[in-house]
Each structure stands twice: as C-alpha cells, then as structure tokens.
Amino acid sequence: CGEELLCGDKTLSLTATRLMGVLNVTPDSFSDGGRNHGFDQALSCAEAMLAAGVDIIDVGGESTRPGAEAVSLDQELDRVVPVVEAIKQRLDVIVSVDTSSAAVMTEAAAAGAGLINDVRALQREGAMAAAAASGLPVCLMHMQGQPVTMQQAPSYRDVQQEVEEFLLQRVAECHRAGIGSDKLLLDPGFGFGKTVEHNIKLFSQLDKIGGLSYPLLIGVSRKSMIGAVTGKDVEQRLSGSLAFAVLAALQGAAIVRVHDVDETMDVLKVVNAVAAAR
Numbered sequence: 001c002g003e004e005l006l007c008g009d010k011t012l013s014l015t016a017t018r019l020m021g022v023l024n025v026t027p028d029s030f031s032d033g034g035r036n037h038g039f040d041q042a043l044s045c046a047e048a049m050l051a052a053g054v055d056i057i058d059v060g061g062e063s064t065r066p067g068a069e070a071v072s073l074d075q076e077l078d079r080v081v082p083v084v085e086a087i088k089q090r091l092d093v094i095v096s097v098d099t100s101s102a103a104v105m106t107e108a109a110a111a112g113a114g115l116i117n118d119v120r121a122l123q124r125e126g127a128m129a130a131a132a133a134s135g136l137p138v139c140l141m142h143m144q145g146q147p148v149t150m151q152q153a154p155s156y157r158d159v160q161q162e163v164e165e166f167l168l169q170r171v172a173e174c175h176r177a178g179i180g181s182d183k184l185l186l187d188p189g190f191g192f193g194k195t196v197e198h199n200i201k202l203f204s205q206l207d208k209i210g211g212l213s214y215p216l217l218i219g220v221s222r223k224s225m226i227g228a229v230t231g232k233d234v235e236q237r238l239s240g241s242l243a244f245a246v247l248a249a250l251q252g253a254a255i256v257r258v259h260d261v262d263e264t265m266d267v268l269k270v271v272n273a274v275a276a277a278r
C-alpha cells in the first residue's frame with residue numbers, strides 16, 4: 001500500500017503503525033459508561049490525546065455498539081460538526097469523522113475533517129457521492145446487519161472470505177465513483193455482526209485481508225472479544241486491548257483505533273522501533 005495518506009491538508013505516513021484515538025460525542029458510548037462527552041469535555045479529551053501522541057482523533061456522533069438505536073441526522077450533525085471544527089482550529093492533528101451519513105461527511109469535511117471513517121462502507125444513500133466529492137480518504141469497514149440487531153445471530157460460511165469479498169466489492173464501488181485506491185483503507189469490523197469465534201478467527205488471518213494491499217484500520221479496543229478471552233468487563237480490558245494492538249501492528253495494521261491512547265502509544269513505539277530495526 002502507499003506509504004502516505006493525504007488527509008485534507010495533512011499527510012499521514014503509513015511506514016509505521018499509527019494511532020487513532022476514540023472521541024465519542026454520544027451520550028451512551030459503550031466504553032465510558034455513558035459519561036456524556038459535552039463539547040468542553042470533548043475538547044479537553046482531544047488535547048489530552050494529542051499530548052499522548054495520537055496521529056488521528058476519531059469523532060463519532062452515532063453509537064454503533066450492539067443494540068444501539070439509530071440517531072437522528074440533526075443530532076449527529078449537532079454533536080459532530082462543532083467538535084471537528086474546534087479541534088481543527090485549535091489542534092495540529094488529523095480529525096476523522098466516524099459517520100455513515102452523507103450530510104455529516106460533507107459538513108465534517110467542510111469543517112476540516114481529514115478522513116472519513118464509515119462503519120457501513122458508504123452504503124447509505126448519498127454517502128458514496130459525498131465521500132467522493134469530499135476528496136478525503138475513506139475507511140471502509142465490514143458490518144453484518146445493523147447495530148440494533150447485528151449480534152443476535154451472526155453467521156458466516158467463512159468469515160474471512162466473506163469479509164474480504166464484501167470489502168473488495170465496496171472498493172470496486174468506490175473506484176466506479178472516482179475514489180482511487182490511494183484514498184482507501186479497509187477494516188474487518190471487529191464486533192460488528194460477529195461472534196467471539198468469528199472475531200478471533202478474523203484477527204488470526206489479518207494478513208490475508210492486509211494482503212489486499214490496502215492499509216488496514218483495526219478497532220478492537222475494550223470490545224467484548226477481549227472480555228470473552230480474559231473474563232474482564234469493559235473497564236478492565238486495558239491489557240487485553242494492548243495485546244491486540246501489538247498483534248495488529250505485528251500483522252501490519254496501518255492504524256489501530258483505541259480508547260487508551262497513552263498506554264497504546266508506548267506499546268506502538270516499542271513495536272515500531274523493533275520493526276524499524278529489521
């Protein structure tokens with residue numbers, strides 16, 4: 001895959017595994033017990049993440065955890081756009097917008113977002129055109145079903161093959177819309193319509209998806225697959241999350257998406273230092 005990603009007015013070097021910090025601006029985000037990230041809290045959180053060394057801050061206004069209800073477009077716009085704008089104006093960091101809605105992509109791009117992170121891989125009405133018009137790089141993620149029901153009965157013939165086929169299909173659609181390969185990242189979507197077994201199997205074969213020669217974005221931080229393996233609940237999943245971050249980086253992930261940025265930054269510095277010495 002290319003060595004650099006053009007993210008609006010900033011470039012992201014992909015020669016080492018990069019860090020994306022999660023900034024939930026939803027009242028019921030899954031990992032912080034619903035502590036409502038108001039505007040001021042969001043900004044100070046963003047500052048702290050930048051101080052920790054994150055390369056990207058991912059701003060999401062729709063909770064897409066299992067069982068999450070849909071959010072209105074206006075709610076999402078009100079939550080996301082002011083935060084993207086403020087971070088862009090005050091901090092020197094790439095802002096990604098975690099959205100599936102065309103209008104949020106357009107508004108966030110105008111407000112300075114440098115990356116579109118769509119858990120629905122541009123399948124919503126108008127999303128493909130909005131992403132193409134923004135000129136921004138896009139992360140295409142696999143999800144089976146929709147958040148409200150996706151964990152009820154996930155099933156695959158061959159999870160790795162089906163996720164790969166889906167992502168390649170979305171890549172072809174992007175090419176048809178004029179979004180070049182240099183603007184695409186792929187993501188298997190851990191926890192999005194998959195059992196723990198599906199997630200672990202998928203994780204063990206990351207190199208096969210990475211072999212598609214697109215940069216991979218990996219998001220397993222604090223997810224239930226860690227809980228299943230360690231027996232720990234969501235506040236106690238730091239060690240498990242760090243282990244998965246190391247394993248993702250060792251398998252060539254371009255970006256890891258995490259909540260615990262301080263700790264993961266140190267882990268990636270160690271992994272990248274050893275990788276660079278090879």
Ligand SMILES: Nc1nc2[nH]c(SCCc3ccc(S(N)(=O)=O)cc3)nc2c(=O)[nH]1
Binds near residue numbers: 065098117139190217
């Ligand atoms: N590209 C990308 N964007 C993402 N945005 C999110 S939000 C997480 C929603 C969630 C929470 C918890 C579980 S669970 N049941 O596995 O613990 C699943 C999904 N995640 C990702 C991800 O991975 N990639």
